[in-house]
Amino acid sequence: MIKAPFDVATIRSQFPILQLPSERPVAFLDNASSSQKPEAVIAALENYYRTTNANVHRGVYQLSEQATFEFERARGRVALFINAAHHREVIFTRNTTEAINLVANAWGAGNLRAGDVILVSQMEHHSNLVPWQLIAQRTGAVLRAIPIDSQGRLVLDDIDTLLQGVKMLAITHQSNVLGTINPVTDLARKAHAVGALVLVDGAQSVPHMPVDVQALEIDFLAFSGHKMVGPTGVGVLWGRKALLDAMPPFLGGGSMIKTVTIESSTYADVPARFEAGTPMIGEAIALGAAVTYLMDIGMANIAAYEHQLSAYLIERLDEVDGVTWYGPPVGADRGAMAAFSMTGVHPHDIAQILDSEGVAVRAGHHCTQPLHAALDVPSSVRASCYLYTNTHDIDRLVHGLSKVKQLFG
């Protein structure tokens, strides 16, 4: 029996969308794609527009000063959340994708040369692949990928060879399909030993487990607000201050400058240098509220609960004939999600029938075409949990799958 270190029923009651009056409330199992939002986050967003709305870092009037204070306070909360050495190491971006593009461009353009290697893995989301391909095309650098084994883990036997010539290791902390949690610290030490930097895609890890950027010994971390009970439109790039200080701007415009003449400009210090234009003020403030919400519950508690959900999800999927799930067996290196196939039924058909049963899952390639090529399936169905998921949601998934079997069996 699952015993959560917090009251899941109370947590659920804090999410308005889970309280909508309905004959059949939705079992929301697409959290790897985007999470639901608690009242505290919605209230913070609304409160900003109702009481504090003004541009930041500009006005000398009170409202602008208040907005600036709240915006910078959110930055501080995020810094605390990931144990950044300094709040100036936290840059607000639109999302994980933009954060990775920022590093690929601002760091890559000046540091990558023809023949340099960018090491990724077979399990990367397109957002940690395509930005590197684009900068590789411009600089002559090449991409190399760490392969995966049949259990969806990185094959690290030849890591020393794979690291030869590497200038950047760009790797996901947790796979958005396999659920695999990668040994980021071990990899970072090996990468640093050959003089490479390490960027971690934390889109799937930061919402679900304690992430301490200093303990991980990494150089850059990218993640999205909307997957961690925060709003859409805001994400974070964290980077070591010395590295950020040495990087030229990514986007040019207002806010990111010191002085401007017609011919040239000098640039602001970080983080402002990387936050051109009016930022997502309300969303960043609401992300601050999301971080506070998660910290109040405790990331270790969330991870412990989700670990039990992970075991329950796999146990129940194993009861369904014809289901093949991907990724490592239940253990410390597997998150609470499962991508799976069902013999003879296309993933879109499975997802559609589950939808008619009130179960929301994702079907497709989940932005990981190279991974699906390695799995040798064009697409899969993915069920992914979060702190408000309960065993009943998973039971409804399994019941829905029995309907699929009835129809297609």
Add this chain to the structure above:
Amino acid sequence: MSDMYRDLILEHHRYPHNFGTLDPHDVSQEEHNPLCGDRIRLDLRIVDNKISEVAFSGKGCAVSQAAASMLTDELIGMDLDQVRQYGKAELLELIGLPLDKNPVRLKCALLSLKALKVGVYRYLGQNIETDELD
């Protein structure tokens, strides 16, 4: 249960009509949807501007495969002008699925129609000299 999976769709998915390939053929057109991996190949034999034989092959979701199966039944004996008139509305009526609010699945349903249109227009383009410029 979902309207999407009424008996007719499942029946065509399980036992598709006109499944296979034609060799020789006058038209062979393959289309796929990279989003989900659905794939349809449509082969036609054309005599006097009319479809005399049809076959499809491919794999994918029930909607894409059943729609292709139903469409091929319609095509036998159809002349190419009728093919040009035959569109999305006709196909949706044929398969009887409520897809107007479901753009993702609409793509599944329309994959075989796309193969038909692309294939026939290409055939017409290639035969323009013999047909109209003699």
